[in-house]
Amino acid sequence: MQFFIEVLLGGLLSGVMYSFVALGFVLIYKASGVFNFAQGAMVFAAALSFVGFQNLGLSFPLALLAAFTTMVALGILTERVVLRPLVNQPPITLFMATIGLSYVIEGLAQGFWGANVRGLELGVDDVPVQWLMDSTGIGVSSFDLFGAGVAAVLVALLALFFQYTRIGRALRAVADDHQAALSIGIPLQTIWRIVWAVAGFVALVAGLIWGARNGVSFSLTFTALKALPVLILGGFTSIPGAIVGGLIIGSTEKLAEVYLGEYVGGGIDSWFPYMMALTFLLIRPEGLFGEKHIDRV
């Protein structure tokens, strides 16, 4: 039983890591209807610039600020250079544009900062929490707990922002109906710039957490792929959905690996999430928390 709980907790906490990446997708999809394939590249670029700035001799907070500025600038630039000229184009065109964008971002980031693998230090150790180990015998990494805490704060902030602020409401309005938003005087370009900037910020948080865990290397961009099943489970338009989806994917893949792995020879966790996503698409295509398409008859 203790072992089960340990696996479950480990899974849940690693699921939070997927949620970080999924959040970035949700934000942009919600506000502009664009599936931003470049989110993974943005995560990579964020982590790389943070480490790069640190190597230039900046202190931790300064490097954080510099990386944050870089990501916001990148977001705004993307809106200006890639998306604005493509306004009113079909979604598939925009999607293709973001695929292209992901290569540009990866290339630029590596060209600028170099392509070698680096370590990223956040000052939180990846060791079991001692008091929990002593009292219950369950080992939970303090780094994982830290990540979960950051996720909770981030989601709470985003939820409050979307639900209760004037800009947040405008973002949701734009997501629902571009033209109507335009007609009541909401400037779409400003809104899109804000969304891309926020997505850049989320990518930075994701990049820092992932980078500290796995090291900053090109393979970070592939973590974006793990965000896909999370999105399908949680729903493309829901911020809480991205978190819950991440938790479900994280825990089930670890449990499946531990308890079913021996029967099929292991390696389940690389394909199990995708199978779950497929099943979900058949049963509930809008995801657990996704907005139902409202149709009037």
Add this chain to the structure above:
Amino acid sequence: MNTPTLATAPSAADSSSPAPGYLSINNIEVIYDHVILVLKGVSLAVPKGRIVALLGANGAGKSTTLKAISNLLHAERGDVTKGAIEFKGARIDQLTPSELVRRGVIQVMEGRHCFAHLTLEENLLTGAYTRGSARGEIRDSLERVYHYFPRLKQRRMTQAGYTSGGEQQMCAIGRALMAKPEMILLDEPSMGLAPQIVEEIFEIVRDLNRSEQVSFLLAEQNTMVALRYADFGYILENGRVVMEGEAADLSSNEDVKEFYLGLSAAGRKNFRDVKHYRRRKRWLS
């Protein structure tokens, strides 16, 4: 102007354009996608504090005229290629929709376009986006809108997508009111609504016009209702204004009666006669 006048050919429209009013449009031409000529020289004026109706059949150019004013044309690849649009004496054709809303001109789009996943109250609040003013002031405006549309207050926490067509139309008008406009461009408010609801909505429009001093330019296919509530009317055909006049004069005009109200002294016509009228109509324009 006591009798409805026949507008002259567009080439002479400059000389016969209406006296510059509060909102005035002077001989505009609109082209979609660089090739499709939709408006061929439309001139009209809305005096302050009045309700002006823009009438005509499907595809006559009513919506295009409204969108040319509110500058939503660009989003549909349309362009005003000739003519001028003025509001309170200043050119407004190059303003973005957002700047235009700040100046007091707002459009309520055809088909209502409420934000389906936002509650009715959130829909109304988004209308105050351009004001950015203090919460208290916006609360006051919200209460005013609820005063005109008590139904919206009852259902304020319902997602707009789940409300009826009439409620959505009220929501769309209320949302525009939240921007504190001086001039509302109302596109086809009667679309898909039961006659009783249409009547209710037009009553509110008249009420808003009288007590809030909001001017209206409304595009309508329902000529009968529109002429009953409007002060002045323009009839568009094929991208041109073919007739204009006081609403009362228009509704007693023989041609308008026959072509738009389906009334005539001789009662209902058979098909052959209708074809005959079509020919006469072409001569009119």
